[in-house]
Amino acid sequence: MAKDGNNSAARFLPDHLDLASLRGAAAGCEGCGLYRNATRTVFGEGPAEARFMLVGEQPGDQEDLKGHPFVGPAGRVLDRGLEEAGIDRDEVYLTNAVKHFSFTSQGKRRIHQKPTAAEVDACRPWLNAELTVVRPEVVVVLGATAARAVLGRDFRVTRQRGEPVPLGDDVPAEVTAVAVATVHPSAVLRAPDRDAAYAGFLADLQVAARTA
Template sequence: MAKDGNTGAARFLPERRSLPELREAAAHCQGCDLYRNATQTVFGEGPTDARFMLVGEQPGDQEDHKGAPFVGPAGRVLDRALEEAGIAREEVYLTNAVKHFSFTLRGKRRIHQKPTVAEIEACRPWLSSELALVEPEMIVVLGATAARALLGADFRVSRQRGEVLELGEALAVATIHPSAVLRAPDREEAYKGLVSDLTLARRSCPCSS
């Protein structure tokens, strides 16, 4: 249950399900407390028939202001890594496990705060609906929060990244979140690992056979 006593996003889902209708409905979501301080809901973006779905943690500061996923520094890292891995951006649907920016204030700066388990669970109906509509062939799980949402509490990206897994009707590969590249002591090595995992996802996708 969300920490404010709400029952999560399920009651905000529209009766008719399409990505535009979900995006419009999600704009009014109050399934957990995060909506109170975030600028807006940041819903997923990409083609309905995307072969790849990339799932991150949550919007960052720039995403919260612009209303689009992966448009900040981590998004630029991801765009470059996708290109190097040979994954066309137009084949990708990008989204996050949590649709509102979770942060704490430090002076005037908004500092990223990891979503709670309750917030991840509250937001799950949106992610589940996106998966059901897009029906990707390959899901790339970016970081621990997305792994928690999609692969369960026992999954550890540090141990199991780069494995090809079955996830419903799709395959999945877990890797680090691109923001981890920016925080890494050796950015070049971290970036190479991200590209390697994305390349594995491309090669393992049924669409590549």
């Protein structure tokens, strides 16, 4: 296994990179402190030769409990957007920049907490390995945390959403996909005007569909 500092998933990577090996190895990842309170690692899912890779922030409460990405309310918004944009789910690999649920507890409720920059960086080896194996044509970046992981810390979704752009410097050079950034579908659910927010989200997905 690869060796690195204690605050990195790199030392948990398997010697052979394929999705099954990565998923199995990620189940035991202790590359940052989030594993201590999360129910499980929620790894990416989808075909190994997907044309599209969609990268979100982290698993939410339902994803953590069920073990699959984008199965909660935001996932339903995403599924609707993909269908209306003409992106076949069979050509989509879904994952997150961070593979464990980050939360604070309020009574019996678990409240989403944004991952820190250090946690995003610690989890980067998994995302880079997924990109290397899948080699998508287009990476759809969902929200600011995913943008930091895929496009670099200076990228701003509010300024450059819906524009095809190159991947950031921290992504392996052999991955030549084009990226299109948009808001996370959970932001659509939180928006004061959901219809307008969804229309903008859908427009960005349509750009991604045309880019592939």
